[in-house]
Amino acid sequence: MATSALACHDNIIELVDISFAYKDKKVISDFSFKVKERDFVGVIGSNGAGKTTLLRMMVGLLSPTEGEILLFGQPIRRFRDWDRIGYVPQKNSFNPLFPATVREVVMSGLYNNKLFRRIGKADQSKCNDALEVMRIRDIADKRIGELSGGQQQRVFLARALINKPDLLILDEPTVGIDAQTQEDFFELIFHMHAHHHMTFLMVSHDVEMIEENLGDQPLDRCGAIKFYVKHSHDQECVIPDLQHSIN
Numbered sequence: 001m002a003t004s005a006l007a008c009h010d011n012i013i014e015l016v017d018i019s020f021a022y023k024d025k026k027v028i029s030d031f032s033f034k035v036k037e038r039d040f041v042g043v044i045g046s047n048g049a050g051k052t053t054l055l056r057m058m059v060g061l062l063s064p065t066e067g068e069i070l071l072f073g074q075p076i077r078r079f080r081d082w083d084r085i086g087y088v089p090q091k092n093s094f095n096p097l098f099p100a101t102v103r104e105v106v107m108s109g110l111y112n113n114k115l116f117r118r119i120g121k122a123d124q125s126k127c128n129d130a131l132e133v134m135r136i137r138d139i140a141d142k143r144i145g146e147l148s149g150g151q152q153q154r155v156f157l158a159r160a161l162i163n164k165p166d167l168l169i170l171d172e173p174t175v176g177i178d179a180q181t182q183e184d185f186f187e188l189i190f191h192m193h194a195h196h197h198m199t200f201l202m203v204s205h206d207v208e209m210i211e212e213n214l215g216d217q218p219l220d221r222c223g224a225i226k227f228y229v230k231h232s233h234d235q236e237c238v239i240p241d242l243q244h245s246i247n
């Protein structure tokens with residue numbers, strides 16, 4: 001588990017002089033930023049500031065009009081190791097007729113990009129762990145399409161967490177989720193950041209929560225978007241499961 005200080009300063013995301021425009025509408029102008037291993041980056045900004053656009057570029061769904069993006073040191077167009085990155089977009093919703101159950105959707109996080117994978121006992125246990133953390137174990141056998149928006153969002157978060165990706169990118173992850181589950185979720189991810197070598201980038205409108213956890217001064221700005229960053233070196237906790245942090 002020991003990670004050298006040097007290794008934990010490896011760049012996970014590098015934005016190099018990037019700009020982005022939707023047709024004539026320029027949204028991001030000549031912006032450079034680095035996310036290092038074991039950073040927690042909180043992204044705050046008013047509606048329409050360009051936060052989602054930035055995230056979509058970071059996961060390869062949009063290409064910058066100018067500049068370059070590197071993931072884990074590789075130019076994004078050559079990057080193939082998508083299992084290392086979890087991304088929960090802002091608004092997910094399933095077609096009500098989609099036939100998979102909650103458990104199946106969460107489990108599918110384990111075989112991203114793989115057509116077939118044998119499901120073993122360890123996988124079941126990881127799944128139960130993720131379901132428990134997001135408080136959806138009692139609805140594990142329901143069809144995803146028949147759940148409320150808030151319940152579906154918890155399923156997406158459980159799906160992203162099951163794999164314990166090196167980098168988790170979250171776009172307003174707790175919209176529509178009740179206060180208790182929100183609190184547990186933030187406690188969980190800040191714990192994972194402090195003790196489990198994970199790197200986070202999270203868009204939120206909850207300035208108070210961001211400042212309380214990441215400090216009250218942004219490290220950088222891109223137009224109206226502010227970036228709050230906290231780095232973690234703590235290596236004490238080696239318990240591998242997800243649940244212990246909220247108990």
Ligand SMILES: Nc1ncnc2c1ncn2[C@@H]1O[C@H](COP(=O)(O)OP(=O)(O)OP(=O)(O)O)[C@@H](O)[C@H]1O
Nearest residue numbers: 022025027045046047048049050051052053054090
């Ligand atoms: N597909 C699109 N085509 C044209 N303009 C777009 C498109 N998507 C977003 N925009 C515009 O780009 C700007 C940035 O949008 P973006 O969704 O990135 O903002 P945001 O900071 O995530 O906002 P919010 O807090 O409301 O989610 C907005 O003015 C938006 O209207």
